Amino acid sequence: MTSISTRLTTIGFDADDTLWQNEQFFRMTERHFAELLAEHGEQDQLMSRLLEAEKRNLGTYGLGIKGFTLSMIETAIEVTQGLVPASVIEKILAAGREMLSHPIETLPHVQDTLETLAGSYRLVLITKGDLFDQERKLAQSGLGDFFDAVEIVSDKSRPTYERIFARHGDGPDRAMMVGNSLKSDVVPAIEAGSWGVYVPHDLTWVYEHVDEPTAAERFRKLPHLGELSELLKGLA
Template sequence: MSAPRLTTIGFDADDTLWQNEQFFRMTEKRFAALLAEHGDHEHIAARLLEAERRNLGLYGFGIKGFTLSMIETAIAVTNGDVPGSVIGEILAAGREMLSHPIEPLPHARETVENLAGSYHLVLITKGDLFDQERKLAQSGMGDLFDAVEIVSDKTAATYARIFSRHGEGPQSSMMVGNSLKSDVIPVIEAGGWGIHVPHELTWAVEHAEAPVAASRFRQVADLGELPALVETIARAG
């Protein structure tokens, strides 16, 4: 019995199609500098990461939750004595992140254009609804996707639902992204192909071991290698 034909390709957005994590790292450095008298950068960053992990279930992924976690961390490390001016700086940093122009990653647009029309393309991303919609609009790639799904988290159940709604199920689908934890492992668990496109910066919460033993795991150096890989998988199917 032949394998199901590849019909649908999902793309992650942040740090797959455009830069994202670098702005969080830049803001983290700015935040640590504001609180330098209460600890070095490593200490402040570790306290912030603890707050982010705690708050994911409440605030979800994205800049707004990150900003609230910075405020919470500032209150904690100063024992409640954080100046109002520092809170103002944190809020300003969050607003700057929400208005920063997107920076497409190499080969992003040409690769999506190459695959559009031949496959059903779905953008699948986590984060704040307004911010993700803003970035997609700025990217100029919105019209290349047949569907957009902004989700609270990426699990095997999430992918099974999305690829059944917008395709012929996960067995006939592929997910492309920079996060092993969110973009690769769960879609393989759902029965699809997981294609890892590494990014030089990965948030600690997204770290995971590569599922190298999985038959539907692949890795490419950048998006420029994706069309050839897709063709190889499609021919084999």
């Protein structure tokens, strides 16, 4: 096989739940939301209605805390048949604001891995969600200097990776995407011709669940990000 040093030049990294914690704050807020509306349904029922609203609103609000907060309000109106008290709406809004102020907690091995790879590869942060919130998290993480480019996108698809890896690298066939979402980070990157490295997180939004593309030649799965450097050596 051709040496990785001549073939792989660019590595893309997902942000939320790959570099830092994110989903745990959504889960905490979901539990609080269920407590606020406990008299209108069991937690599982309320979570199902909320998920339906989130999926329905993706095309309007996009991903992120702001869209999630609006979906919680919409669900509260639906399950109470329009009778939700203003005090509950106020508490939902407060929960959304609290999510936007959570300190950033980087995941294990992130700092060391980026330090090791920076300079040897072009590192590109590829994340989707609310522009202001993603910029805030990147700034607070202290990881920004490791990246040669940052792309905050509305969707992650095959054309997304083709475009980004052509713009910031030598094309998708000489690039790798690393992330915790099979649906957003791994499968479309492989479809674009890149390597797709799956680093599972304990919490992943159910909407992001798809089967592992185990038959794909360029699919790899790691237990944590600290294994990435050894993977790169093994691909040489």
